[in-house]
Amino acid sequence: MRYPTTVRALRRANWGAGFGSLVWLFLVGLPVYVVVAASLQTTSDFTRGGPLSWPRHLTFANFSADFSTGFGRYFLNTVLLTAAVVAIVLLLVPPLAYAIVRARGRVAGTVFRMLLVGLAIPAQAVIVPVFYLISKAGLYDNLIGVILPTAAFALPVCTLVLSGVMRDITPDLYEAMTLDGAGSFRTFFTLVVPLSRTGLSTIVVFSALQAWNGFLFPLVLTQSDSSKVITLGLYDFQTAYGVNVPGLLAAVLMSMIPVLLVYLFARKALVQGLMGVGGK
Amino acid sequence: MAATLTGEPGRGGAVAPGDGSHGKGGKRSARQRRFGPSRRDVGDRASRPGFLWAVPGALFFTVFAVVPLGLVAVLSFYSWGGLGSPQWAGTANWTKLLHDPVMLRSLWLSVLLTLLGVVVQTPLSLLLGVWAAGPQRNRAVLSAIYFVPLLLSATAISVLWRALLDPNFGIPSQLTWLFGNGNLFGHQNTAIGVLVWVAAWQYTPFHTLIYQGAARAVPEVLYQAAEIDGAGRVRKFFHITIPQLRNAMVTSVILMVVGGLTTFDTVLILTQGGPGTDTTITAYYMYQQAFKSFDFGTGAAIALLLVVVSTIISLIVVRASGYDKMRSVNEGL
Numbered sequence: 090m091r092y093p094t095t096v097r098a099l100r101r102a103n104w105g106a107g108f109g110s111l112v113w114l115f116l117v118g119l120p121v122y123v124v125v126a127a128s129l130q131t132t133s134d135f136t137r138g139g140p141l142s143w144p145r146h147l148t149f150a151n152f153s154a155d156f157s158t159g160f161g162r163y164f165l166n167t168v169l170l171t172a173a174v175v176a177i178v179l180l181l182v183p184p185l186a187y188a189i190v191r192a193r194g195r196v197a198g199t200v201f202r203m204l205l206v207g208l209a210i211p212a213q214a215v216i217v218p219v220f221y222l223i224s225k226a227g228l229y230d231n232l233i234g235v236i237l238p239t240a241a242f243a244l245p246v247c248t249l250v251l252s253g254v255m256r257d258i259t260p261d262l263y264e265a266m267t268l269d270g271a272g273s274f275r276t277f278f279t280l281v282v283p284l285s286r287t288g289l290s291t292i293v294v295f296s297a298l299q300a301w302n303g304f305l306f307p308l309v310l311t312q313s314d315s316s317k318v319i320t321l322g323l324y325d326f327q328t329a330y331g332v333n334v335p336g337l338l339a340a341v342l343m344s345m346i347p348v349l350l351v352y353l354f355a356r357k358a359l360v361q362g363l364m365g366v367g368g369k
Numbered sequence: 370m371a372a373t374l375t376g377e378p379g380r381g382g383a384v385a386p387g388d389g390s391h392g393k394g395g396k397r398s399a400r401q402r403r404f405g406p407s408r409r410d411v412g413d414r415a416s417r418p419g420f421l422w423a424v425p426g427a428l429f430f431t432v433f434a435v436v437p438l439g440l441v442a443v444l445s446f447y448s449w450g451g452l453g454s455p456q457w458a459g460t461a462n463w464t465k466l467l468h469d470p471v472m473l474r475s476l477w478l479s480v481l482l483t484l485l486g487v488v489v490q491t492p493l494s495l496l497l498g499v500w501a502a503g504p505q506r507n508r509a510v511l512s513a514i515y516f517v518p519l520l521l522s523a524t525a526i527s528v529l530w531r532a533l534l535d536p537n538f539g540i541p542s543q544l545t546w547l548f549g550n551g552n553l554f555g556h557q558n559t560a561i562g563v564l565v566w567v568a569a570w571q572y573t574p575f576h577t578l579i580y581q582g583a584a585r586a587v588p589e590v591l592y593q594a595a596e597i598d599g600a601g602r603v604r605k606f607f608h609i610t611i612p613q614l615r616n617a618m619v620t621s622v623i624l625m626v627v628g629g630l631t632t633f634d635t636v637l638i639l640t641q642g643g644p645g646t647d648t649t650i651t652a653y654y655m656y657q658q659a660f661k662s663f664d665f666g667t668g669a670a671i672a673l674l675l676v677v678v679s680t681i682i683s684l685i686v687v688r689a690s691g692y693d694k695m696r697s698v699n700e701g702l
Contacts, residue, residue, distance in 0.1 A: 106500040110511055113497060116570070117515055120529055127532075139543050140533055177429075185426030188418055196420035200427045207434050211631040213652045214676045217659050217669045218440035219433065221449070241433030244426060263415035273418035302522030304634045309660055320524040324638060327528050334532050341525045348520045356513060360578065 128152070128339035135335045151339035155326075159314055160340060163322035167301060170236055170318055174300035175293055177240040178247050182292055185244075186251040187281050191263070191273075201252075207245040212238075212305050220309055230312045238306050243299050247292040254288030255281060294355045301348060319344045438676075444669035451663050462670040471646050471654060472671070476678065478561075479650040483629030483682075485565045486572075487622055494573045494621065498580025499610055512581070519574045527638035530567045557647035560640050564648060567635055572628065576621045583617035584610065623683050630679045651675050 123140050128151050130144035138145075189201045219238050220229075228234030258281065266276045282289070304320045311317060317325075323340055330337045352359065445462055447455035466472045501512040518526065533539050534553050541548035553559040591609045600608065611618075633652040636642060642649035642657070649657070652675060659668025 106496065110497060110500055110508075113493070113573075114511060114514060117518060120533060120570075121517070123533055124529060136538060140538065140540055141543070181426035181429055184422045188420060188423035192418050192420050192422060194420055197423055200423045203427065203435065204430065207430060209627070209680075210434055210438055211627065211675075211679075213631050213633055213655060214672050215434065215437035215441055216656075217665050217672055218437035218444055220659075221440065221444065221455075221665070222433075222437065224451075238433045241430050244430045244434075248426070260415060267415045271416075273416060273422070276416070277418070277422075298520065302524070304522060304524045309656075320522050323524050323528050327531060327638065334535070334538055337528065337532060341529050344525050345521055349517070352517070352520050356516075360516065 124338045124342050124345075127335045128342045130335055132333050132335050140334075151336045152343065154336050155340045155343065158326070159317070160319075160322060160343065162314065163317050163319045164343070166232060166316060167318045167320075170232060170239065170303070170307075171297050171300040173232075173236045174240045174243060175297050177236070178243055178292060178296040179289070181240075182244060182247045182251055183282060183285070183289070184277070186248050186255050186285075186288075187277055189248065189252045190255045201248075204245040204248050208249070212242055216305060216309055219306070223310055229310060230316055232311075232316050234310050235303070235306050235316075235318070236300075238310075239300050239303050240296070243296040247296055250291050250295065251285060251288045254285045254291075258284050290355060291359065294351060294359045297351065298348065298359075441669045441672050441676075444666060445673050447666050447669075449665040451665060455666070458666055462666045465667060466670055466674070471649060472651075474646065475649050475651045475654040476674075478648065479630050479632075479652070479678075480682075482561065482564060482568075482632065482650060483626055485561070486568050486629045487625050489565055489569045490573050490576055490625060491618070491622065493569065494576035495580050495611075495614070495618070497573065498577040499584045499606070499614075501577060501581045502584035512577070515574045515577060517574075518571050521571075523571065523634040524638060526567060526571050527635050530563070530570070531639055534563060554640055555644055557644065560644065560648050563639060564632075564635060567639065568629070568632065571635075572625070576625070579617050579621045579624075580614060583614050587613045619687065623686055626682050626686060627679050630675065630682070651678075 126143055127135055127140060129147050129149070130138075130142070131146065131148055131150065134145060135142070185200070189197050223229055223234040223238070226234070228237070262280055262284075263276065266280050271279070302320065303318070304324075307318045307321050308324070311321070319340075323337075323344060326337050326340050444455060446458060446460065448458040448461065449455035497515065501508050501515075534541055536542060536550075536552040536554065539551070541551035541553055553563050587610065591613070592605055595605050595609055631652050632650065633656065636648060636650055636653045637656070640648045642653050651671060655668050655671035655675065658671060659665045
């Protein structure tokens with residue numbers, strides 16, 4: 090994204106705003122501190138010291154306790170779900186965006202309009218029919234039954250982001266490809282895909298995040314422990330754990346770590362994608 | 370209508386429809402014009418892909434999102450308990466809802482929660498976004514940290530805040546001078562307060578990002594001119610920044626509205642709709658009816674109602690803001 094003008098006028102120090110932003114930083118940071126601190130101490134220490142206490146005796150027992158209650162299985166399921174959703178998105182979205190950007194005729198335009206409407210469909214609105222379809226298809230309580238709608242709901246945003254990137258490829262390049270005798274397949278694989286790498290990484294991060302954090306589809310479409318994902322596990326832990334807040338927060342922390350790691354490495358792709366979608 | 374924002378992508382104007390989970394807009398036509406095949410391509414000699422390239426993706430999306438949207442309307446006229454085949458029920462589900470006090474109240478609670486969300490998040494994200502649009506390095510680092518809540522699942526966030534605000538072990542139990550008896554989940558007002566706060570914690574970063582992007586696109590000449598006229602920081606903010614961010618504000622508010630009306634995970638985990646039915650918002654009531662009481666027909670009817678209400682409210686926001694007939698914010702430059 091380019092910013093045509095600078096904001097030099099805003100450059101003078103603004104102490105009031107700076108202070109306000111520090112307050113917000115505290116409000117964002119505090120819960121994160123509590124999660125880390127609490128998950129590293131024993132339940133009795135936590136109960137005695139309260140949520141703000143720093144662990145006096147470091148322990149990793151909470152993490153291993155979580156694994157003994159099935160967290161490993163949930164983790165694996167979430168990884169599978171995420172990988173499958175990303176794979177479907179990578180398989181379907183680039184050709185779709187390519188057609189939307191380059192194809193002539195009415196079909197591509199209609200598809201694009203449909204996706205825009207799709208952006209506005211909240212998952213809650215269709216969860217009952219999705220449940221109906223998935224159980225009719227015999228995919229209830231099966232990870233595949235969660236993967237399919239999750240991937241479908243990631244399609245509109247991803248297509249929007251990727252077609253935005255593909256639109257920036259200049260027409261001259263397509264013409265050059267045609268003069269070289271390339272058909273749409275070769276053009277797609279040797280020109281479009283390599284030139285949309287930034288967009289591709291954005292949609293990978295996007296769809297992965299959506300799948301990793303998904304809650305409603307797993308909640309409604311699965312039941313047994315063997316197909317449970319992390320978010321559902323957290324929900325279950327909360328009702329089951331009662332006073333074992335450190336154990337619960339350790340699970341919360343483990344659910345966050347992969348996301349934060351990805352963020353560390355793919356911040357640009359994610360933030361630019363979000364900016365492109367939300368506030369261009 | 371002549372100079373819509375269509376022509377000025379990247380100047381803080383053009384509004385995008387959504388972030389996937391929620392989004393709605395009355396600016397389809399503007400968007401289409403922007404994304405439709407552009408005129409200047411017409412004469413080029415490049416070969417073009419056939420529409421078949423779009424088929425797999427479009428088909429997949431149709432089966433899992435478009436068909437269900439139609440099916441939800443159909444199912445709202447059936448009675449189905451989850452097993453066997455749905456039975457035709459006529460308008461029974463709808464009449465039932467019409468006389469259901471919880472249903473009506475849930476709509477009011479959804480709207481209230483959404484309004485409070487807009488009132489709390491808009492000033493916060495506006496100020497933070499404009500501040501973060503500045504060029505200094507420390508701002509970049511801070512905004513990177515602000516962004517973190519947005520990455521976390523609503524589940525993790527709700528579980529986390531539920532633990533933090535626990536009546537017995539949480540922060541309120543230690544700060545009784547501030548929180549009274551500390552049981553924030555026991556009364557309607559405080560429970561709603563918790564829901565509004567957690568939503569603000571989670572979504573303010575996203576809206577900050579919208580304002581940050583838009584604030585960076587405000588032409589600097591405007592500030593220079595104001596400075597020559599002797600305007601101070603506050604006046605510049607109210608007379609330049611805010612009017613210039615109008616489009617961003619409409620986007621942001623629409624996203625907040627649709628997101629707010631469809632809040633679900635947070636309520637399920639934090640309050641379970643309680644105490645009693647005091648925080649039973651419509652999306653949660655839909656889940657309860659369908660998946661707890663196994664009355665999928667009624668669930669479908671509520672879901673449809675939810676779509677209709679959020680569409681109407683979004684349209685009202687668009688109308689009231691004058692967005693549909695808004696001219697370029699850069700006029701007069």
